[in-house]
Amino acid sequence: MRDDQPVLFFDSGVGGLSVLAPTRRLLPHAPIVYAADSAGFPYGTRTEAEIAARVPALLGRLVERYRPRLAVIACNTASTIALDAVRAALDLPVVGTVPAIKPAAALSRTRVIGVLGTDATVRQPYVDRLATEFAADCTILRHGSARLVALAEAALRGDAPPAHALREILAGLLDQPGGDRMDAVVLACTHFRLLDAALAAAAPRPLMLVDGGDGIARRIAHLTQGQGWPVASAQGAAVFTRVGDEERALAPALARFGLGAPELL
Incomplete structure (x- = not known):
């Protein structure tokens, strides 16, 4: 070496x-x-x-x-x-x-966890296996967003993401049944961590944003x-x-x- x-x-x-x-x-x-x-x-x-x-x-x-x-x-x-x-x-x-479901389950008090990723990621059986192994007592909500990936790329080029767009994306989780009790969101796309401050500011209430970096x-x-x-x-x-x-x-x-x-x- x-x-x-x-x-x-x-x-x-x-x-x-x-x-x-x-x-x-x-x-x-x-x-x-x-x-x-x-x-x-x-x-x-x-x-x-x-x-x-x-x-x-x-x-x-x-x-x-x-x-x-x-x-x-x-x-x-x-x-x-x-x-x-x-x-x-x-x-x-x-x-x-892989989606940070294990650390999110360790942090969640309400036992409702969101998984925010790409459409391809959130539908994978791999996510089911992680949920079964590490968060069996949790409700797992999923939402896929290609738009958030594009917003993250644009942000790195100097274009700040519109707050209303981030609120709409978060609503894909928060508006689901049980979303009112969700306290942790797994950022299941590495792009999304680049927008964590903007996502936290756009959220209607405090949410723990968890990734595996x-x-x-x-x-x-x-x-x-x-x-x-x-x-x-x-x-x-x-x-x-x-x-x-x-x-x-x-x-x-x-x-x-x-x-x-x-x-x-």
Whole structure:
């Protein structure tokens, strides 16, 4: 293992930055390659078959090119559909991102939990299994929102999300039977953590917004324990499967996360 071998983060867009941020805090000298499948974005509106075929193929190309020490699928949709296939195909540790139902159940007092994700994620049997294993005594409400993914991407380009739009999205959970008792919301899309302050401000009452970013960062630190890192941190690479005006507009936000301007994969 060379000290300069990177940790690879993969997402359909910029949502994975919400996983990269806590990882940077724990491992400030880790070389980073952040890969976004901008040509396939958004995953939440694609079919399971498309994602199951696309994600392992792209990660195979990325691993061949960058030789990372570890890969992180920083995307709930890709993880719930393609994680097993990626692990079977790659000869290196692969960390997935799954809805944080377990920590939400530990926090909830009312035992009503919302799962806010993409349409593709909230309908996955994986969510059913997590609910059965970790929140069997809870009522689980689900709502899928492709619009919130787009709002998060736009926010990283400098366009603040309209409060009324966020209120409408939250109403998809709050207006369901039992929604008046919901006290915790699982942000089951890595994009959504990028809007947590705006979501909290738009909510009609206090809600605990729960995601798995910190836990994933701890898992990465555990799997790389004892490995060498460069003495000083360096700018990470950002590679996208499409680089147009929208992707180039992300450059200032990427710089805030310690990444260079988008490059074409």
